Amino acid sequence: METTKIDSLLQRHEVLKLKGLQLGEQDLFDRVALWEEMADSITELRSQYQEQKQANEVEKGKRMIELKAELDENWKKKYTESTAEAVIRQEFYQQDLDLSVLKTKIELLQNRTTVISEYVNIVKMHIKKDFSM
DSSP, X not given: OOHHHHHXXXXXXXXXXXXXXXXXXXXXXXXXXXXHHHHHHHHHHHHXXXXXXXXXXXXXXXXXXXXXXXXXXXXXXXXXXXXXXXXXXXXXHHHHHHHHHHHHHHHHHHHHHHHHHHHHHHHHHHHHHHXXX
């Protein structure tokens, strides 16, 4: 899932939030639809995260085997376990960073979805109060 879609979902959430108590019935429906879209996106992102994480682990394992098999000019192992792990950490730094960013975006979306029903309930109470006067 691309970052622009995530940013769009978050922006739509903020636009609705800025309306405060001025939300109408369509806005409430839009907010619930947004919640559903965000929840689906979270599921997609979690799946993408797991796939990328597993693919990285496979590549790291392959790279470990390659490094451990490398020999120097004296036919001695070039890398110890810890030096091979250090090389792998360096080589996979960007992929690990990308996974960390993806995980943070999942948490950010999840945080927003947990409060949407509260916003809807507040507006519903406000609308009900206006009609009871």
